[in-house]
Amino acid sequence: MSTPDTHPHGTPFTHPDGTPKQLFILREIFHGRRLQMAFVLALALVATGATLILPWTVGKLLAAIQQNDGFGTWTWLMVAVGLGSAAANALATYLLSRMGHQLVRRLRVRTMRHALGLGLHTARREGAGNLATRVTADAAAVKGVVDIGPIQLPMSLVTLVGTLAIMGVLDWVLLLITLGAFLVALCVVGVVVVALRRKYTAIQHEVGALAQQFVATLEALTVIKAHRAERIVAAELDTRADRVARFSIGASAMEALMVPVINLGQQIALVAVILGGGARITSGALDLGTFVSFLLYLFQLTAPLVMAMSGMSTIQAGLAARKRFDELFALPSEPTAPGSEQTSPGEADAPAPSPIAGAPAVRFEKVHFAYGDEPVLRQVDLTVPATGLTAMVGLSGSGKSTVLGLVERFMDPQEGHIELFGHRTDRWPLPELRGRLAYVDQESTLLRDTVRTNLTLGQEEPVADDILLGALRDVGLEEEITRLPDGLDTVLGGAHNLSGGQRQRLALARARLSDAPLILLDEPSSQLDSLNELRLRDLVDEISQDRAVLVVAHRISTVRHADHVILMDGGQVTAQGRHDELMHTSPMYAELVRGQQLGTSDTTTPALAGGDR
Numbered sequence: 001m002s003t004p005d006t007h008p009h010g011t012p013f014t015h016p017d018g019t020p021k022q023l024f025i026l027r028e029i030f031h032g033r034r035l036q037m038a039f040v041l042a043l044a045l046v047a048t049g050a051t052l053i054l055p056w057t058v059g060k061l062l063a064a065i066q067q068n069d070g071f072g073t074w075t076w077l078m079v080a081v082g083l084g085s086a087a088a089n090a091l092a093t094y095l096l097s098r099m100g101h102q103l104v105r106r107l108r109v110r111t112m113r114h115a116l117g118l119g120l121h122t123a124r125r126e127g128a129g130n131l132a133t134r135v136t137a138d139a140a141a142v143k144g145v146v147d148i149g150p151i152q153l154p155m156s157l158v159t160l161v162g163t164l165a166i167m168g169v170l171d172w173v174l175l176l177i178t179l180g181a182f183l184v185a186l187c188v189v190g191v192v193v194v195a196l197r198r199k200y201t202a203i204q205h206e207v208g209a210l211a212q213q214f215v216a217t218l219e220a221l222t223v224i225k226a227h228r229a230e231r232i233v234a235a236e237l238d239t240r241a242d243r244v245a246r247f248s249i250g251a252s253a254m255e256a257l258m259v260p261v262i263n264l265g266q267q268i269a270l271v272a273v274i275l276g277g278g279a280r281i282t283s284g285a286l287d288l289g290t291f292v293s294f295l296l297y298l299f300q301l302t303a304p305l306v307m308a309m310s311g312m313s314t315i316q317a318g319l320a321a322r323k324r325f326d327e328l329f330a331l332p333s334e335p336t337a338p339g340s341e342q343t344s345p346g347e348a349d350a351p352a353p354s355p356i357a358g359a360p361a362v363r364f365e366k367v368h369f370a371y372g373d374e375p376v377l378r379q380v381d382l383t384v385p386a387t388g389l390t391a392m393v394g395l396s397g398s399g400k401s402t403v404l405g406l407v408e409r410f411m412d413p414q415e416g417h418i419e420l421f422g423h424r425t426d427r428w429p430l431p432e433l434r435g436r437l438a439y440v441d442q443e444s445t446l447l448r449d450t451v452r453t454n455l456t457l458g459q460e461e462p463v464a465d466d467i468l469l470g471a472l473r474d475v476g477l478e479e480e481i482t483r484l485p486d487g488l489d490t491v492l493g494g495a496h497n498l499s500g501g502q503r504q505r506l507a508l509a510r511a512r513l514s515d516a517p518l519i520l521l522d523e524p525s526s527q528l529d530s531l532n533e534l535r536l537r538d539l540v541d542e543i544s545q546d547r548a549v550l551v552v553a554h555r556i557s558t559v560r561h562a563d564h565v566i567l568m569d570g571g572q573v574t575a576q577g578r579h580d581e582l583m584h585t586s587p588m589y590a591e592l593v594r595g596q597q598l599g600t601s602d603t604t605t606p607a608l609a610g611g612d613r
């Protein structure tokens with residue numbers, strides 16, 4: 001059985017070629033920037049070369065001073081080499097860092113687009129906080145690889161090898177003494193670098209989980225405060241933060257080992273070289289100038305070594321983050337995402353089918369669907385006529401919202417098929433399919449954006465103010481919106497929030513403005529007062545004259561009004577027909593209606609979606 005975001009035939013949510021889209025950091029940096037990269041490389045080589053010859057010029061200067069001959073030239077050369085090395089180094093670092101920021105920008109854009117293009121179920125399973133961490137902390141970790149990986153780390157290694165080579169030329173015996181002294185230190189550091197990778201993976205995973213839990217907590221803030229549960233949820237968050245800290249402290253302990261171990265290696269090497277060098281000078285095998293140069297190279301050895309080792313740990317963190325990006329990019333996206341590279345064969349490129357005249361707006365045939373193992377819809381057959389109002393009723397949890405989600409293709413059925421205006425939904429290009437639907441979800445979700453944006457969501461052309469105000473008038477919201485400080489341009493969500501009923505009406509106005517031939521309304525009147533409910537009824541009547549409206553009905557008044565009623569029970573359609581017919585033919589429907597009529601004080605518009613199953 002396929003997962004909810006997976007089509008039974010492998011489309012639309014599977015990868016076109018079945019391979020995960022990996023993040024190749026170095027390839028991404030070099031792509032289209034070969035010249036710039038070559039320039040940075042040249043600068044880095046100049047800086048490294050200058051660093052390598054600096055001690056040699058010092059040795060020459062010393063010799064010139066001893067012989068009192070030409071030390072001015074060597075002084076100037078030494079200063080020029082020192083300054084040249086610093087300038088080339090600074091410029092290379094800046095250019096590389098700039099490229100890193102550009103790469104991170106591209107990575108963030110790609111991540112956000114990919115996240116927006118994920119199937120709804122997948123995105124929710126991943127979690128908002130966890131996805132957001134990819135754009136923040138994980139992207140920053142990848143930047144570390146760019147700063148270190150392509151230039152600094154190789155240059156450190158070149159400097160290291162170059163320094164060792166020059167030391168070998170100066171005195172190979174002293175070089176052997178140096179290597180022996182450093183060997184143990186390097187082994188310890190090598191083990192630490194490998195262990196760090198595991199630590200960084202764990203830290204990034206825990207940071208994602210912490211962000212995820214924090215976001216989920218903030219989303220539930222009203223309930224948390226109302227139940228004075230701040231302390232309990234804070235304690236849970238503390239536990240998560242503790243886990244992050246524990247792993248981070250473990251990593252810090254390892255990182256802290258590196259520099260002292262290398263320094264210790266250097267100290268031991270220094271003592272050994274001084275003793276060995278003294279003996280060799282005494283025996284005449286080594287002169288003082290060469291010995292001083294050797295010592296300077298020995299001092300210079302630590303910097304590239306520390307850089308290489310700490311660079312390795314930064315790279316380990318970046319590679320652990322890269323794995324998290326790879327995991328995200330491997331998640332299949334819907335073929336609707338803006339700029340999505342993923343299309344489903346034969347689907348996204350296909351022209352939109354023309355609606356078949358006389359075909360119903362929606363037809364389910366033997367549809368079976370489960371979010372996990374437990375079936376939510378079983379063998380569902382239903383029809384929504386191309387015009388008129390169709391009401392779907394049933395107890396809570398009977399699968400009504402799931403039916404709407406399947407029509408929208410937020411997920412696909414595991415068995416059976418669904419038709420929209422005579423064509424199977426899996427044959428419609430997804431944007432075309434959704435372009436034919438207007439959907440008001442159960443929560444009447446609004447964007448944290450202006451009233452105007454919320455009203456015209458999905459419309460490509462700007463809509464005139466009088467049309468927007470007309471739609472607001474139809475849902476009784478015109479006055480309330482014009483009273484807001486910036487009217488249609490007031491940003492909702494922050495200082496200006498709407499009540500539940502106002503949100504519901506705004507969402508209805510958005511559906512009103514759309515010219516979609518099928519309107520899906522998920523309990524649109526659950527928070528409306530009787531006056532606004534009457535408005536809604538008029539509005540739906542008007543819209544359904546020439547279009548199909550499928551409404552998950554909450555109130556008996558809506559159902560009475562409907563041209564067609566679908567009764568759901570336990571994931572199955574148990575009856576379909578007109579309200580009057582069903583009152584006679586379906587005892588369950590009659591009982592539901594009567595039970596609800598008795599169970600409410602408002603006998604004119606009693607609620608129909610009743611108690612939990």
Ligand SMILES: Nc1ncnc2c1ncn2[C@@H]1O[C@H](COP(=O)(O)OP(=O)(O)OP(=O)(O)O)[C@@H](O)[C@H]1O
Pocket residue numbers: 371372376394395396397398399400401402403609
């Ligand atoms: N995203 C999801 N993941 C897992 N299970 C889900 C998910 N959404 C819904 N369900 C389950 O599917 C079943 C049907 O849910 P659905 O929301 O379709 O019912 P409904 O009839 O619309 O209920 P209500 O009237 O309360 O809104 C329920 O048992 C619910 O727990």
